[in-house]
Amino acid sequence: MHVDKAPSWSVSVRSSLSMCFALYLRDCAxxxxxxxxxxxxxxxxxxxxxxxQAVHSVGGLTALRVEWEAWWYELVAANGADGTLPTPPDFPELDAMPALQRYTHARYGTALTWVQEAEEARRKRDLERVSKGIKLDYGKLVGERELELGRAARHFSLVVIELPLSEPRAWFVEPDMLIASEDLQLDEAAFRSYVQPVVEFIA
Known part of the structure; x- marks a missing residue:
């Protein structure tokens, strides 16, 4: 986790295994x-x-889609907080979502392996970023906004969830969360284009 902070504000940047796991199942299905x-x-x-074949007896693709969207909503509402992943072999966390539970059972091994490999790759990228002096400076954006406004930033705590997404951009979830592609860190112009409006809105 990376944290930029001042007395009135903080920005914490982290990953989310549970959200990555959910997105794997979405894409795999x-x-x-x-x-x-x-x-x-x-x-x-x-x-x-x-x-x-895995979900035909529990509502089929329609049920799987509806249940996945409900699960994703829960994960986003929790700011991607990583509790435990669904627990094999019965995945009781998904008892109310039988189609999703069935598909998770069918794909759990490959999903877990993918997520673990993605997390290891993220750690290596973070170490390389630090060694090369590359820093996504949220504090700099807040400081620029404070100069523009002529006052200190309002109190806020922004959570940034970095995920291995194919599109280098970010999605703002009001009031205090960004879901960002890990690759956004590689493009300062794109980083500014997605993050600066959020800083302007909340600061």
Whole structure:
């Protein structure tokens, strides 16, 4: 986790295994870009595994799509807080979502492996970013906004969830959360274009 902060504000940047796991299942099932916010597919692309056989007796693809969107809503509402991933072999956390529970059971091993490899790749990128002196300076953006306004920033705590998404952009979730592609850190102009309006709004 990376944190920029001052007495009246803080920006914490972290990953979310649970959100990454959910997005793997979305992409693996070929559900398309759904959910709110509807973030882009994962990077590298996930191999699609037809879910119809796994879920046909519990509502089919329609049920799987509705249940996944409900689950994603819960994860976003919790600011991507990482409790435990769904627990094998019965995944009781998904008892109210039988289609999603069935598909999770079918794809759990590959999903867990993908998420673990993505997390390891993220750690390596973070170390390389630090060694090269690359820093996404949220504090600089806040400072620029304070100079523009002629006052200190309002009190806020912004949570930024970085995920391995294929599109280098960010999605603002009011009132205090950004879901961002890990690649956004590599493009200062894109970083500013997505983050600066959020800073202006909340500061």
């Amino acid at each position: 070929g559900l398309g870009v759904i959910g709110s916010p509807a973030v882009s597919p994962l990077k590298p692309p996930v191999h699609c595994a037809d879910p119809r």
